[in-house]
Amino acid sequence: xxxxxxxxxxxxxxxxxxxxxxxxxxxxxxxxxxxxxxxxxxxxxxxxxxxxxxxxxxxxxxxxxxxxxxxxxxxxxxxxxxxxxxxxxxxxx
Amino acid sequence: xxxxxxxxxxxxxxxxxxxxxxxxxxxxxxxxxxxxxxxxxxxxxxxxxxxxxxxxxxxxxxxxxxxxxxxxxxxxxxxxxxxxxxxxxxxxxxxxxxxxxxxxxxxxxxxxxxxxxxxxxxxxxxxxxxxxxxxxxxxxxxxxxxxxxxxxx
Numbered sequence: 001x002x003x004x005x006x007x008x009x010x011x012x013x014x015x016x017x018x019x020x021x022x023x024x025x026x027x028x029x030x031x032x033x034x035x036x037x038x039x040x041x042x043x044x045x046x047x048x049x050x051x052x053x054x055x056x057x058x059x060x061x062x063x064x065x066x067x068x069x070x071x072x073x074x075x076x077x078x079x080x081x082x083x084x085x086x087x088x089x090x091x092x093x
Numbered sequence: 094x095x096x097x098x099x100x101x102x103x104x105x106x107x108x109x110x111x112x113x114x115x116x117x118x119x120x121x122x123x124x125x126x127x128x129x130x131x132x133x134x135x136x137x138x139x140x141x142x143x144x145x146x147x148x149x150x151x152x153x154x155x156x157x158x159x160x161x162x163x164x165x166x167x168x169x170x171x172x173x174x175x176x177x178x179x180x181x182x183x184x185x186x187x188x189x190x191x192x193x194x195x196x197x198x199x200x201x202x203x204x205x206x207x208x209x210x211x212x213x214x215x216x217x218x219x220x221x222x223x224x225x226x227x228x229x230x231x232x233x234x235x236x237x238x239x240x241x242x243x244x245x246x
Contacts, residue, residue: 048197080231
């Protein structure tokens with residue numbers, strides 16, 4: 001019974017992966033949108049930055065970078081907190 | 094701690110790695126790269142020092158409280174710059190055209206002017222400070238934990 005369920009789940013997984021592989025867009029298919037053209041034309045004038053990627057990351061999509069920085073901050077805080085308390089618990093017990 | 098040859102070479106190399114990482118951070122608005130990438134380069138140098146010397150030696154020069162303060166300072170500069178443009182919209186690039194980093198390059202390919210980009214170079218600096226301090230603290234904490242030593246309070 002367990003083996004049958006396992007086989008069924010495996011088949012579902014394989015079917016979903018294969019269908020995802022077959023249904024994927026061909027390379028370059030989502031053609032350039034109006035937003036791409038707008039950013040490429042206006043990024044240097046509006047932000048003054050030669051690197052358009054930097055102007056997208058820090059200016060047009062700055063909110064995403066704020067989330068990224070928050071993730072980094074949380075990760076560092078978690079690591080420092082976790083490793084320190086573990087040491088203290090060992091000493092206390 | 095590895096042999097004297099390894100330690101000397103690591104000491105000499107660290108200077109060049111530091112310069113390269115700071116270059117990547119400072120030119121984030123002209124060339125590919127930026128705060129995250131340059132910070133990762135500098136932290137790879139810190140990992141090299143961690144291998145050459147042991148973590149107990151490195152703990153004397155890299156204070157954990159200093160790293161914490163550096164990381165929080167980077168985060169605060171980042172958020173403060175984002176809020177400073179709130180008169181128009183959050184994350185508005187208010188420094189374009191101002192005396193600070195205010196030049197506007199000619200559209201299209203150009204040789205590159207360092208004094209451009211509005212607040213993007215300052216953002217890169219803040220993020221670089223944050224990544225350097227944060228990842229150094231993480232690497233040092235994990236290395237000290239693996240040796241069974243405590244990070245100084």
